[in-house]
Amino acid sequence: MALFKKKWTPEEADAWTKEDYITFILSPLIYLCIAVGLVLALLLISYGWIILGIGIILLIIMIKIIDPKLKAISEDYEVKQKKYLDDLEKISRWEE
Amino acid sequence: MLAFSFLDWFWLIIYIIFMVSSGVLFYNLGKRSISDFFLAGRGLPWWLPASSVYATHSATDTPIWISGVIYEHGIRGIWYTFFSAWCAISAFASTRIFRRSLAYTQAEWQTLRFSGLGAELLRGWIAGWQVFMNMFVLGWVGIAMGKVCHYLFGWPNWIGLILFSSICAIYVLAAGYWGVVMADFQQGIIAFSVILIVSFWGIAAAGGPHAIITKITSLGEAWRLNPFAFTGVSSGDFPLVWFFTMLVIAIIGGFGMGTNIDWYPEAQRIQSARTVRDASYSIFAGSALITVRNSLWAVAILAFFSLFPNIKAVSQYEMAWYRLGFEFLPAGLIGFFFASIVAIHISTVSTHLNLGASYATRDLYHHYLKPKASDKELIWVGRIATLILLLGSFIYGSMMQEITKWLIFALWIMTAGIWLPSILQVVWWRFNSWGYLSSWIANLGFSWLIVWVLPEFHIIPVLPDYLQFWIMMALGALIYIPTTFLTPPENMDRLVKYYVMSRPLGWWKPVRKEAERRGLLKAADLKEKEA
Numbered sequence: 001m002a003l004f005k006k007k008w009t010p011e012e013a014d015a016w017t018k019e020d021y022i023t024f025i026l027s028p029l030i031y032l033c034i035a036v037g038l039v040l041a042l043l044l045i046s047y048g049w050i051i052l053g054i055g056i057i058l059l060i061i062m063i064k065i066i067d068p069k070l071k072a073i074s075e076d077y078e079v080k081q082k083k084y085l086d087d088l089e090k091i092s093r094w095e096e
Numbered sequence: 097m098l099a100f101s102f103l104d105w106f107w108l109i110i111y112i113i114f115m116v117s118s119g120v121l122f123y124n125l126g127k128r129s130i131s132d133f134f135l136a137g138r139g140l141p142w143w144l145p146a147s148s149v150y151a152t153h154s155a156t157d158t159p160i161w162i163s164g165v166i167y168e169h170g171i172r173g174i175w176y177t178f179f180s181a182w183c184a185i186s187a188f189a190s191t192r193i194f195r196r197s198l199a200y201t202q203a204e205w206q207t208l209r210f211s212g213l214g215a216e217l218l219r220g221w222i223a224g225w226q227v228f229m230n231m232f233v234l235g236w237v238g239i240a241m242g243k244v245c246h247y248l249f250g251w252p253n254w255i256g257l258i259l260f261s262s263i264c265a266i267y268v269l270a271a272g273y274w275g276v277v278m279a280d281f282q283q284g285i286i287a288f289s290v291i292l293i294v295s296f297w298g299i300a301a302a303g304g305p306h307a308i309i310t311k312i313t314s315l316g317e318a319w320r321l322n323p324f325a326f327t328g329v330s331s332g333d334f335p336l337v338w339f340f341t342m343l344v345i346a347i348i349g350g351f352g353m354g355t356n357i358d359w360y361p362e363a364q365r366i367q368s369a370r371t372v373r374d375a376s377y378s379i380f381a382g383s384a385l386i387t388v389r390n391s392l393w394a395v396a397i398l399a400f401f402s403l404f405p406n407i408k409a410v411s412q413y414e415m416a417w418y419r420l421g422f423e424f425l426p427a428g429l430i431g432f433f434f435a436s437i438v439a440i441h442i443s444t445v446s447t448h449l450n451l452g453a454s455y456a457t458r459d460l461y462h463h464y465l466k467p468k469a470s471d472k473e474l475i476w477v478g479r480i481a482t483l484i485l486l487l488g489s490f491i492y493g494s495m496m497q498e499i500t501k502w503l504i505f506a507l508w509i510m511t512a513g514i515w516l517p518s519i520l521q522v523v524w525w526r527f528n529s530w531g532y533l534s535s536w537i538a539n540l541g542f543s544w545l546i547v548w549v550l551p552e553f554h555i556i557p558v559l560p561d562y563l564q565f566w567i568m569m570a571l572g573a574l575i576y577i578p579t580t581f582l583t584p585p586e587n588m589d590r591l592v593k594y595y596v597m598s599r600p601l602g603w604w605k606p607v608r609k610e611a612e613r614r615g616l617l618k619a620a621d622l623k624e625k626e627a
Contacts, residue, residue: 016601027184028347036323038391044305074371093467
């Protein structure tokens with residue numbers, strides 16, 4: 001069994017799962033690594049390149065984890081969107 | 097004073113023609129519907145709103161502000177710019193939830209999440225606040241452009257304030273958000289290229305990275321090269337508690353909507369993305385690019401410091417990045433540099449013109465004044481609102497003299513007291529419209545009291561900003577928590593509808609159970625059995 005799900009049903013994808021929580025941790029770490037790593041790398045300080053490299057690796061891992069889920073959510077949601085947009089107009093026009 | 101060569105004028109004029117015509121080209125798409133005029137028909141691939149996120153948040157005052165903090169604090173100054181990291185979590189949490197709501201604006205979202213009079217009051221309040229705030233932002237970036245033009249050409253401030261915003265308004269009026277986002281794409285590319293060129297040119301002018309480090313170290317200022325050079329736990333001008341507070345505000349804030357002033361333009365970009373996935377990537381990538389830009393600027397300003405280490409006047413060292421460009425780039429490239437400054441400026445102006453107009457049109461005119469208005473009528477109202485915002489920004493801009501002071505106070509007033517309620521409204525079903533509304537009102541009062549009035553009358557000392565944040569958060573909670581529990585929960589029909597549509601994260605169990613009972617969602621235990 002894979003550590004992270006790659007195939008999602010629409011209902012599974014709608015729930016908040018470990019893939020989301022891991023993304024919540026990785027995403028700010030990537031920003032931190034970019035911010036610090038790039039400054040130090042541009043000053044040719046060696047550990048800046050290491051931090052920047054870690055940031056890029058984390059970015060690839062994060063995309064691998066979250067992308068299949070985001071695709072599943074998007075495909076399912078676009079089907080329902082038309083009806084939701086009609087409801088939105090009704091609220092804005094005080095018809096609901 | 098700067099003297100332009102023929103080539104410099106050539107770059108500038110070509111760029112302005114290119115920019116205005118590329119925006120006006122989308123006139124036919126912009127007038128198709130209100131959704132096109134304000135959201136580009138909700139059909140954009142992720143990289144277009146991402147470039148717009150980046151371009152919008154690169155304004156003429158941004159290098160001034162970043163130059164100021166890096167010159168003063170060294171590399172650790174990048175943490176002042178790290179507030180944009182709220183997008184890190186937001187891209188995969190609140191962005192996803194907001195995109196699913198399909199709300200045109202954050203004000204509209206309030207009437208989807210909440211119900212009744214409280215929701216309507218919130219929608220009207222946030223819409224009015226955003227019309228004001230967009231005019232305010234337009235004023236402050238406008239006057240920053242006025243200052244840049246004064247520095248370069250000796251023009252009075254009002255010329256820079258009025259001239260370029262008016263040029264930009266041509267394509268915003270013609271094509272709405274289509275014009276904004278298409279122009280933002282090319283402006284983003286131009287701005288990023290020039291930031292790269294000027295920064296590397298500046299680093300080279302200072303003798304390269306090794307020379308910068310050697311010079312700064314020889315000045316006895318090696319601490320400037322350390323991004324974590326704290327002055328103590330709570331003492332000095334860069335204490336650890338400030339850093340901790342910044343991380344909390346920036347990172348945890350991503351779970352909420354409206355925890356950062358930048359949420360409002362981002363909300364428009366989120367809804368203009370064609371899918372939930374595109375929305376997430378646009379916010380993540382746009383802000384990642386901002387982080388890269390800030391780091392590039394930081395090194396360039398360090399280079400400037402190594403060249404000119406003894407500048408004491410804030411107004412002088414705030415112009416560091418501009419000076420690198422104008423004093424070190426060769427003739428011919430100066431015009432290109434100035435054209436890119438115009439790009440940086442108008443990408444921000446165009447966004448706020450269209451965004452402010454969307455609140456005035458969709459939330460105030462359409463929802464409250466004329467609900468039966470046709471799309472054609474609403475597009476014209478959008479154009480008139482754009483024009484009013486432009487004129488209003490000239491008045492605001494002419495009143496602002498100290499950019500940084502206004503900027504910091506505006507950011508503070510938006511984040512401190514409503515930071516936690518802006519998260520609670522997303523993650524906690526029981527938090528209601530009266531709780532959120534009361535937090536806004538309390539925040540306005542407390543922020544003036546804590547930041548301005550009480551210190552002015554020596555009732556309390558002038559507090560460090562991180563302490564102001566925690567105090568305002570605690571004082572606000574004394575108002576909105578009791579208000580929430582003393583008023584009834586939101587209507588369950590509205591909550592269920594919102595939950596099924598948006599699938600928020602956090603504490604929503606009673607609403608989920610009700611949705612399952614109504615057969616709108618599969619029961620969790622049923623799903624487990626199926627599995």
